[in-house]
Each structure stands twice: as structure tokens, then as C-alpha cells.
Amino acid sequence: MKLFEAYNFKDVLRTSTRASWQIEDVLPEGSKLDFSRDLLPENLARTADAPGLNAAQRRTLNHIRGHEYLTIFGLVEEFILPYVLDHARPQLDGDDERVRALLNFAGEEAKHIHLFKLFHRLFTDSFGTDCPVIGPPEAIAAKVLGHDPLAVALLILHIEWMTQRHYADSIHHDGDLDPLFKSLLKHHWMEEAQHAKLDTLMVAALVEGRDEAGIQKAIDEYLELGMFLDNGFKAQAEMNVDALVGATGTWLPGDDRARLVEQQHQALRWTYIGSGMTHPKFVATLAAMSTAARDRIAEVAPAFC
Numbered sequence: 001m002k003l004f005e006a007y008n009f010k011d012v013l014r015t016s017t018r019a020s021w022q023i024e025d026v027l028p029e030g031s032k033l034d035f036s037r038d039l040l041p042e043n044l045a046r047t048a049d050a051p052g053l054n055a056a057q058r059r060t061l062n063h064i065r066g067h068e069y070l071t072i073f074g075l076v077e078e079f080i081l082p083y084v085l086d087h088a089r090p091q092l093d094g095d096d097e098r099v100r101a102l103l104n105f106a107g108e109e110a111k112h113i114h115l116f117k118l119f120h121r122l123f124t125d126s127f128g129t130d131c132p133v134i135g136p137p138e139a140i141a142a143k144v145l146g147h148d149p150l151a152v153a154l155l156i157l158h159i160e161w162m163t164q165r166h167y168a169d170s171i172h173h174d175g176d177l178d179p180l181f182k183s184l185l186k187h188h189w190m191e192e193a194q195h196a197k198l199d200t201l202m203v204a205a206l207v208e209g210r211d212e213a214g215i216q217k218a219i220d221e222y223l224e225l226g227m228f229l230d231n232g233f234k235a236q237a238e239m240n241v242d243a244l245v246g247a248t249g250t251w252l253p254g255d256d257r258a259r260l261v262e263q264q265h266q267a268l269r270w271t272y273i274g275s276g277m278t279h280p281k282f283v284a285t286l287a288a289m290s291t292a293a294r295d296r297i298a299e300v301a302p303a304f305c
Helices: 002-006 009-019 055-091 096-127 137-145 149-171 179-207 212-248 254-277 280-289 291-304
Strands: none
Touching (some): 009 096, 009 179, 055 137, 055 149, 055 179, 055 212, 055 254, 096 179, 137 212, 149 179, 149 254, 149 280, 212 254, 280 291
16 A cells, blocks of 8 residues: 555654644743634634624634634543554564654643643633533543544544644634634644654554455444544534623524524534545545545545535
């Protein structure tokens, strides 16, 4: 599978070391968010057309979505971290560069979890209204990690490429975002760029020796995980609207609230599912595994876009 030959552990380790950063440099003491600006770009937040809201309410919803975005990244990294450690453990007496690259991957994910917890505290203290997020993380991690290891690796690869797409397509050139939040997203992207390559190599190792039936089983379970997360995102859309009501005192009649929840649920679907499923490099990995796998995902992806 030539696609999998595009990356190697030695080069990824070297690049990761150059891109490394420290939390105190990215989120120094005394950092403040500028709530006069958006946090998330419109392509991800989809708040500009949120039904039934005025401009100020839509910006507040954007802030709630920004908090949700980084908090959910922290949540998913809490299952990525043990997964990577479990993948590295059998290799401890093998290739040194492979072991170092995987352990560095795990260390960076632990750093991201810490950073996003610090951001959550900063946001909560500054915003003044509680903004709940789906969880708890350990329950979601247990559900995800109970699946076929190849299905989990595909979900993680989906998330890594999704992160790249968000930054390159929507965040990098948006000069209207809060500078602190944009910096957090940039530094997250810098390290996740290498994680996507490492996860491609993990997928390659797990595909090796699998027949078509084994690959399709992993695709079945990847889709099961997608539906599990989609149900969570429906609940998250409800919680985001509740937080908006709490923050602004907005009164939404039943039909207006239902339309807003539906519109925001679809926004979350695109942010976390559709944008990863349709990333060209994720699609290329599926095709390298099996054309049938690629075609199955292509068939369901439009529902999440």
C-alpha cells in the first residue's frame, strides 16, 4: 500500500521535536479572551444563520461553540492517549524511533488535555455562565476503546485530519477571531499535523494481514462509533442552546428552539464528523485499505455535511 509508505517514524519524530511548544508560552498567566470577537470561524460554528437570534445572541452562541470545541477536543484526546500507549507497549523492545515517536505522540496529547482544561477554567471564569459539555470523558473513552482497534484507529485518524482541515481551511486566514483562541488552535494544529502521520502508520500496522471481511468489520464499528458520537452531538446542541438562554435571557418559543437545535446539531455534525470523513487524505487511506471501505463512507458522509 504505497500511501502508507509516505510517512516514517524517524521523519515524524524529527518534525515533532521542532514543532514542540510549552503550555506557559501558549496560555501565559493573565491571558484574556476578547468576547467582542468570534472564537470559531463561521464555517465551523454556523452561527451567522442561526434561526431566531439577533447578532449579539449569535455571537454569544459562537462563544459557547468555541468553548465546546476545545473542551470536546480535550475529551476525545482522553481516549486517544491510552489508545496510543496501548499501541506503543508491544513495541517497547522494537524499533527505537517508532517507540519514541509514539511516546512523544502520547505526551503531546497529555499536554493538549492539560491546555484545554486550563482554557475551560479561563473561559468559565470570564464568560460567567456555565456551559456544560457531553461526558464524562472516562465513560466516552470506555465506549470507544471497547471497539475493534482498527475502527478506533480510523476514528482517531479522522479526528487528526479533521483538525488539519479546520485550521488550514477556516482558521488560518480568518483575521476576525479572538487572537488568544486562534493561537490555541494554531498550536494544537502544529502538533496534530504530525499525529495524523503517526496514526496513518498505526492504521497500516493494523490493516496488515486483514482480509476484506476483517476490514469491513472495522468499517462497521467505525460507523457505530460515528453514530454514538452523533447522538452525543445532538445532546450537545441542546446544551448549547440552554447555555445561550442562560447567558442572554433569550426566550425561544418551542418551535424556534427546535429549529435552532436542529440547525446547530447539523453544524456540530459537520464540525466533528463530516469534515473528517470527507478529508481527502482520510479518503485516500480508506481507498488504500479497500475500495469498498472508501465507497461505504462516501455513501454516508453527505448526511454529516
